[in-house]
Amino acid sequence: MLSKSDALPAPAPEKPKGNGPAAGWQSHVDLRLVALLGVLGVLAAIGAITKPDQFLDVDNVRLILVQSSAIGVVTIGMTLVIIGGGIDLSVGAIVALASVWATTQATQDYGLGGMLFCAVAVGIGCGLVNGVLIAYGKLVPFIATLAMLASARGFAEQMSDGGTQIVEVQAVLDLMAADNRILGVPPLVLIFLGVAALGWVVLNRTTFGRRTVAVGGNPEAARLAGIDVKRQRLLLYVLSGLCCGIAAFMLIALSGSGQNTNGNLYELDAIAAAIIGGTLLSGGRGTIIGSVLGVLVFTTITNLFALNNVQSAVQDIAKGAIIVAAVLIQHQTSRKSSTQ
Template sequence: MSEHRTTPVPDGPDLTAVENTVAPADDTVRVERAAAETAGPSRGASLMAGAFGRNLGLVLALLVICAVGVVTAGDRFASIDNMVTILRLASIVGVVSIGMTFVITGGGIDLSVGAMVALASVWATTYATQSMANDTHWIVMVLAALAVGGACGLINGVLIAYGNVVPFIMTLATLAAARGLAEIISERRTQIVPSPALEDTSGIQGFKDFWTADVLGIPLLVVIFALVSVGGWFLFNRTTFGRRTLAVGGNPEAARLAGIDVKRHTVLLYVLVGLCCGLAALMYIARTSTGSSTHGTLLELDVIAAVVIGGTLLTGGRGTIVGTVIGVLIFSTLSNVFVLNNQDSSTQAVAKGLIIVVAVLLQQRLARRSTTT
């Protein structure tokens, strides 16, 4: 009989010993640390780092400025009439700032908004326009101002999008050209509404009655600012147009590959801010009863400052209508505090400059944090 030989099986690992082995302390620490990093920031931290946290910071800054106003000016600042004055002064800058928020979020910039306001106000108050409005309806003046603003925005948009002109250079050229054209048309004179040359002004008187009216005790200019803000927020946050604006500003090439007509959308953004300038020109006319080539001087600086303070990135891709509105109120309230305390315009300019620098530095810091997380 043949022998069956069995080959000895080498001893395997002791499973019981393996199961009872405790991981070293260093490994445990590494695992816990990796788990904590994977979990990410808490919900509260994420909320404060987002739009809510930024807007909360702006509200606190506004409250601090109001507190300074109460301490330094007392009842002169805290009165209802003064609050209405602040809102009335903020309305014109605010309307243009809403349009500028879309442009900057879309990766552009418009330095010509002040000049467009001046040109629209002059065109809408020429003798020919007022005569036509007096013979038909004062809405002719409204249409003239909006048409001029929209046309200027269209020129900017077409040359930037299809002519590949840098937005800074294109709008700088429009700034000079529009202001110069306003001076030529008006012959550097202030045009009164209604024009003294008109024999009968009954038809155009409705313009002044409408634009200077109050709605439940609130000036119409403030109501217009509120309506434009609400409309801008809805367009920005609840429509395809707003989402496309964010996409175009964030990465134009990716937006193009996603099927967005980037050039056409860019044109629409500049037309939008042009229409806002036309509306602001009408508000200037309502406030001063004049059309002038000096209207809107340095308006672009106040508008861009309010948008940047509000949290819209100058590089595009991120914007906020709520932040822009609060930014406008911050600058308007700050200017009011300076006026009540008899501070000159030079001091106001220095303060605004410092605020803009601080806002840009904070934006850069937040941008670095977002790219590293």
């Protein structure tokens, strides 16, 4: 057994199958990402045809990016958890609890820094509880995070008394001001891009990322290779909680309030975005870029439906169909790769 997990070598790149330049091209380009870009192109074409004046407007494009930001940050954490072989059903409730706790009058007295610190601390704390219960308490991730979902949502409702807590800190409200944009890009979008970039580096360029893939692919083999599987799982849920805390603060800035209904169904949206982005539900495989594109696909669909006055029930049906199709494609792809 290796004494240091850092000695674990990076997996060798898969050799291209087949002959000719096409095989080499496919080895460098993830066809799933190309497909997602194609889907975004089709959605853009539909929007340009059905509502050209509204959909192609710069303000509408900016709105899509802003609406993608908070759920996008949550999806980055969810992607890492799923790649590590877990699942987190509590992300939406953690966002709600963090947003409510950070907008209490006592917290607002400490200004922007105090609110940000509180939101992040609550997220990390909830993630830590999830990680301890799963990694060391040996609870099934589904059960542990489901319990956190109920507890955090109930605690958020109790703290807010079912009402809306208005933000009075001007520095927080100014984050969404038009004159605060950098090259026309709102700060929330820049935060999303920054978290996504850090997530990509962590997953693809660090030992932590290699350990995550190893634990998700085969926990026993990872343990025999010297990886502390329990600690790795704990850290993954802490990272997910951190992302929830950041997303909670982003929602506070976006809406100017904290509510116990914040983050509603975020767990489903984050899981769906990760899945259609190519993250394998059973763990061991996934991409941050794919998850980002998955978030953009879902947000663009929602925007198109809203512009065309399509009922929210139809939106939910469409999302469900997309999730089922993505999982079926995953199973088909896995079956083909196992037979080759």
